[in-house]
Structure formats: C-alpha cells, structure tokens
Amino acid sequence: MSKRQSYQGSGNREKAKRQGGGAGQGRTGSRRPDGAGRGQSVRSDSPAKGASAGIRLQLGQLVEFEVKRMGINGEGIGYADRQVVFVPDALPGELVAAEIVKVEQKHAVGRLVKILKKSPSRVQPPCPVYAECGGCTLQHMSYEAQLEMKRELVRESLARYAGLRQAPVERTVGMRDPWGYRNKAQLPIVEHRGEVVVGLFQAGSHQIVDVSGCAVQHPLTNRIVQEVRDIARELGISLYQEKVHKGELRTVVARVGFETGECQLTLVTRTRELSHRQELVKRIVERVPEITSIMQNVNPARTSLIFGDETIPLWGAASISERLGDVHFSLSPRAFFQLNPEQTPKLYNLVAEAAELTGNEVVVDAYCGVGTIGLWLAPQAKEVHGMDIVPEAIADAKRNAEKSGVDNARFVVGAAEKILVEWMKKGLRPDVVVVDPPRTGLHQDLIQALLKTAPKRIVYVSCNPSTLGKDCGQLLKNYEVKKVTPVDMFPQTAHVESCAVLVRKEK
Numbered sequence: 001m002s003k004r005q006s007y008q009g010s011g012n013r014e015k016a017k018r019q020g021g022g023a024g025q026g027r028t029g030s031r032r033p034d035g036a037g038r039g040q041s042v043r044s045d046s047p048a049k050g051a052s053a054g055i056r057l058q059l060g061q062l063v064e065f066e067v068k069r070m071g072i073n074g075e076g077i078g079y080a081d082r083q084v085v086f087v088p089d090a091l092p093g094e095l096v097a098a099e100i101v102k103v104e105q106k107h108a109v110g111r112l113v114k115i116l117k118k119s120p121s122r123v124q125p126p127c128p129v130y131a132e133c134g135g136c137t138l139q140h141m142s143y144e145a146q147l148e149m150k151r152e153l154v155r156e157s158l159a160r161y162a163g164l165r166q167a168p169v170e171r172t173v174g175m176r177d178p179w180g181y182r183n184k185a186q187l188p189i190v191e192h193r194g195e196v197v198v199g200l201f202q203a204g205s206h207q208i209v210d211v212s213g214c215a216v217q218h219p220l221t222n223r224i225v226q227e228v229r230d231i232a233r234e235l236g237i238s239l240y241q242e243k244v245h246k247g248e249l250r251t252v253v254a255r256v257g258f259e260t261g262e263c264q265l266t267l268v269t270r271t272r273e274l275s276h277r278q279e280l281v282k283r284i285v286e287r288v289p290e291i292t293s294i295m296q297n298v299n300p301a302r303t304s305l306i307f308g309d310e311t312i313p314l315w316g317a318a319s320i321s322e323r324l325g326d327v328h329f330s331l332s333p334r335a336f337f338q339l340n341p342e343q344t345p346k347l348y349n350l351v352a353e354a355a356e357l358t359g360n361e362v363v364v365d366a367y368c369g370v371g372t373i374g375l376w377l378a379p380q381a382k383e384v385h386g387m388d389i390v391p392e393a394i395a396d397a398k399r400n401a402e403k404s405g406v407d408n409a410r411f412v413v414g415a416a417e418k419i420l421v422e423w424m425k426k427g428l429r430p431d432v433v434v435v436d437p438p439r440t441g442l443h444q445d446l447i448q449a450l451l452k453t454a455p456k457r458i459v460y461v462s463c464n465p466s467t468l469g470k471d472c473g474q475l476l477k478n479y480e481v482k483k484v485t486p487v488d489m490f491p492q493t494a495h496v497e498s499c500a501v502l503v504r505k506e507k
C-alpha cells in the first residue's frame with residue numbers, strides 16, 4: 001500500500017507550529033469561499049508601488065482585488081484601495097472578494113468570500129479537514145506552484161532585507177511524493193465534549209479538529225497517536241486541562257526512524273504521576289509492536305513549550321536509532337532532528353557542496369543539534385567543532401560520532417554566540433562555519449563573531465527567509481552571497497528551508 005492510500009478516510013494534519021516545523025500559522029475566518037459577505041464593496045487593483053501604509057479599510061468591509069503574491073505564511077497578498085490586504089487561501093493571479101476581518105497598522109486581513117477569477121495553480125485539497133486544521137496552508141496549490149512560490153519568497157526576502165535585487169536563488173529542490181514525510185508527531189491530548197481527542201482547537205473557536213490521521217505524517221506516527229488516544233479512553237487516564245492547570249497526560253509525541261523502523265513514544269505529563277502507567281505501556285507495546293522506546297517527560301509549567309526538563313524511561317531503549325547515508329543517529333525525546341528524512345540528505349549534500357572541503361579545513365557546525373551536519377561533513381574535513389544549547393542533543397551528537405566511526409568531530413554544550421567567541425580566544429580559526437539557527441536567526445553576537453573570525457565560507461541553513469535575509473544583510477559587509485537553494489522540507493506548508501553559500505570578499 002502506498003503512503004497515500006493508507007490515509008484514505010483519515011487524512012488530517014497536526015499543527016506544525018507546535019511541532020517546531022511546518023507552517024501552521026493561525027488563520028482568520030473560514031477557508032471556504034461560500035459567496036457570503038456583508039458591507040460595502042471596494043474594487044481596486046492598485047500595485048504595491050505607492051501603496052499607503054495607513055489602513056483605512058473598515059472591519060466588515062467587502063473588497064475586491066487581484067492577489068499579487070504570497071506571504072510568508074501562505075496567504076495571498078494584494079492591494080485594495082492602495083492598502084495591503086492579506087487573504088489566507090487566495091493564490092497569486094486570482095481575483096478575489098474578501099471581507100475585512102482584522103485591521104493592523106500596516107495591513108488588513110481579509111476572509112476569502114469568493115474567487116472571481118481562479119488561478120490555474122488551484123487544486124482540490126486532498127485532506128478532509130484541511131478547511132479546519134491550521135497545519136498545512138498550501139494544499140490548495142499545485143505542488144509545482146508551491147515550489148516556485150518558495151523560491152519567490154526567498155528571492156523577495158533577500159531583496160527586501162539584504163538589498164539583493166538579483167540574488168542567485170536556484171529552483172526549489174522538491175519531493176517526488178510530497179506526502180507522509182514527517183517522522184515526528186507532537187500533539188496535545190484533550191477531553192472534548194466527553195471524548196478523548198488528539199487534536200487542536202481551531203483558531204478562534206471551540207471546535208477541536210482531530211488530526212490523528214494527518215496526511216503529511218508517516219503512517220506509523222499516526223497509528224501510535226491513535227492507539228494512545230484509544231488506550232487513554234479505555235483506561236480513563238486523567239488528561240491535562242490547560243485552563244485550570246490540572247490533570248496528567250498533556251502531549252503525545254511519536255517519532256519514527258525511516259531507515260531503521262525504530263519508534264519512540266514520549267508521553268508528556270504535568271507531574272511525575274501517570275495513572276495506569278503499567279497497563280498503558282503494556283497495551284501500547286501489544287498494539288504497536290514496532291515500538292522500541294517509551295519515555296515519560298515531565299513538564300510542570302504553564303507553558304506552550306512541549307517538553308519539561310525531566311525525562312523518565314518507561315519501557316525499552318532510551319533513544320531510537322536513525323540513519324542518513326552512512327551517518328548513524330541516536331535520538332532522545334528532546335533532541336532536534338530534521339523532520340523530513342527524505343529531503344535531509346539533499347539539504348546536507350548542498351551544504352557539503354557549498355563547503356568545498358578538501359580534507360584540510362577546520363569546520364564549525366553552529367547550532368549542531370545531534371551533530372547531523374558536522375558528521376555529514378567530517379569525512380571531508382580536517383576537524384569539526386559543533387555546539388548546541390541542548391545538553392541531550394550534544395550527548396546524542398557524541399554518541400552519533402562514535403556510532404558512525406567519526407573521530408575528528410567534537411561537540412560542546414552552549415550558546416553558539418558565546419562558544420564561538422571562546423574558541424576564537426583560544427586560537428580556533430575556522431575555514432568554514434555552518435550555521436543552522438532556529439527561526440529567530442543568528443544571535444547578534446554570533447554575527448559579530450563571524451565578521452571578526454572571517455571564515456572563508458559561511459554556509460547558512462535557514463528555516464526562515466526573513467531572518468536569512470536580515471542576517472545576510474549584515475554579513476554582506478565582508479561576504480558575497482554566491483548561491484541560495486531552497487529545499488522543500490515541508491511540502492503542503494508555507495515553510496521554506498534554504499541553504500545559502502556566503503564567500504568572504506577578498507580585500
């Protein structure tokens with residue numbers, strides 16, 4: 001059975017935002033252009049040039065305009081009466097009618113009411129809960145158009161934030177089958193109207209969307225999530241209630257090694273207590289024999305962060321193994337690992353190509369996670385030095401180096417912006433620095449340290465074109481952006497990953 005077939009009848013999606021990947025930005029209003037609307041209609045297709053920043057559009061007002069481009073969260077952007085309007089679900093080239101539902105300082109947000117002229121890139125979203133779930137934002141766009149739109153977003157960000165009007169942005173590297181690619185599901189488990197549901201509340205409503213059969217998740221992660229939900233129902237396990245900060249089980253996290261088939265379930269609880277723990281573990285192991293590790297993570301805080309500091313082994317191994325090419329990985333519950341194992345080697349090969357290693361170079365892998373990029377490069381480098389802020393990730397990175405037979409890489413716990421400065425003081429002079437920061441981009445101190453240490457090449461792996469653009473803007477002082485390649489790590493979402501090569505300007 002193909003990945004696609006196995007989703008029939010249960011194609012939902014998780015909210016990627018909470019999973020640390022994918023888009024999943026909040027959306028306003030219904031996705032269905034149902035023709036309903038109220039207020040007065042204004043028609044204008046004024047171009048961006050000369051558009052007014054002050055928004056005079058009123059809530060409830062109906063506007064008609066042509067969508068000019070896509071925004072970073074997958075929304076269509078156009079100009080009504082020379083004012084910027086964001087409309088989720090609208091595609092470039094479409095003529096739309098939208099009701100203004102939000103007015104911000106520099107733009108208004110519209111609810112798509114009617115498509116007056118359809119884009120040839122519009123397709124029927126295959127997922128049955130696409131309209132309700134906020135996880136994917138681009139299922140209504142053909143895959144080819146998604147890839148082109150991501151390239152355009154990177155181009156725009158480099159132009160806007162780095163002033164690079166002719167940035168060398170390559171075609172987006174896509175997937176053959178852009179479904180079932182996520183190796184990790186991370187979902188809250190809640191009681192809703194007397195039912196146990198693994199899902200998400202729709203933005204601005206009390207409707208919960210069951211996303212336990214998500215079409216972009218690996219089928220095994222979906223199965224684990226569904227089994228935990230069913231067992232929690234059967235045993236009457238106490239579930240966390242966010243409002244009153246009571247109850248036990250908060251989040252179900254399932255991760256699968258695509259190459260090894262090993263799977264880990266992590267049950268995140270509010271306290272160390274978990275009623276029926278033994279029976280729960282017994283039933284999961286019986287029903288999902290593929291499981292190799294069950295862990296409990298305790299998160300006592302009132303927070304939207306998934307994990308707390310304490311992790312307790314419940315059954316099986318403490319981590320799972322995964323393999324990318326010749327590199328072996330050991331993954332513990334809190335360690336970051338790329339979510340799309342099919343695309344990850346493509347991304348890392350681009351990094352290797354960009355680094356142009358000959359075997360004599362000192363490489364720094366900043367924001368190294370479990371050592372993935374550093375270990376990928378180590379065979380072609382003289383030495384690799386990696387750092388990450390999460391201690392478990394570094395412990396995994398060290399294990400991964402050992403398992404993969406890499407003896408020229410060292411990994412250290414700490415903030416990249418501090419550690420690089422310390423290493424520089426001790427005389428380290430890297431030839432290549434790879435940076436792979438979170439969405440917030442590079443820390444200002446790291447940018448300064450990079451400009452000071454002046455490696456020949458900086459390879460910037462970015463999951464946010466805006467911060468990529470801003471950071472490149474600062475690095476342009478001493479560097480030239482040679483090539484940027486977007487890689488589609490999260491098909492069906494507006495999330496854009498890219499690999500940028502910056503080469504030091506010779507003075």
Ligand SMILES: C[S@@+](CC[C@H](N)C(=O)[O-])C[C@H]1O[C@@H](n2cnc3c(N)ncnc32)[C@H](O)[C@@H]1O
Nearest residue numbers: 336367368369372388389390415416436437438
């Ligand atoms: C996008 S991930 C990249 C991980 C890794 N390069 C990979 O490809 O799997 C970002 C990593 O940055 C780490 N991180 C966040 N802030 C950091 C900081 N100030 N210094 C070092 N690492 C940091 C996170 O723990 C996470 O592992």
